[in-house]
Amino acid sequence: RKEVEQDPGPFNVPEGATVAFNCTYSNSASQSFFWYRQDCRKEPKLLMSVYSSGNEDGRFTAQLNRASQYISLLIRDSKLSDSATYLCVVRDNYGQNFVFGPGTRLSVLP
């Protein structure tokens, strides 16, 4: 079993749609969780950290369920500019290394 798994995608949605991405992780001792966004041929950029209580940043909402070892990202009112690959990232309990999921590609269509 891979350490971090994500929905395989791709997701093709119309503008204005709501889309949710799922991520599961295998290391129960993981401490920190993040969603990154990666545009084609560019470096990953932090979208948001994921906190235990869940957190929201504008149209983006992240949720963490430690018991199920599950992280989600919800994007409301999708924009064309949201088209990218979304990476789920988990930091291990020693704070040393980051484990990346394979990513889920999103295409928002006009």
Next chain:
Amino acid sequence: DGGITQSPKYLFRKEGQNVTLSCEQNLNHDAMYWYRQDPGQGLRLIYYSQIVNDFQKGDIAEGYSVSREKKESFPLTVTSAQKNPTAFYLCASSIPGTQETQYFGPGTRLLVL
């Protein structure tokens, strides 16, 4: 502005040649990382360093070497032993032992001639 720089943006390697990719950061981060990304794939860890003069192998270290003589710099050498070096190489840095995230440089795209 604080950040991570990588150079060159594109690099071409001939058969049997070693090439070195540069990574510099002025974020005062102790930890630095090198990843490889192949088309349509996720990131794979090559090497990482938690502190100056120390580094550890990641998941795919064979055919690569690194040095960490200064806190700001973590160059990666792709040796001739790496038989399939064509990929997108990403350098990152972070503050170890915290819950802070990791920041990336813009990447170097390596192509084999």
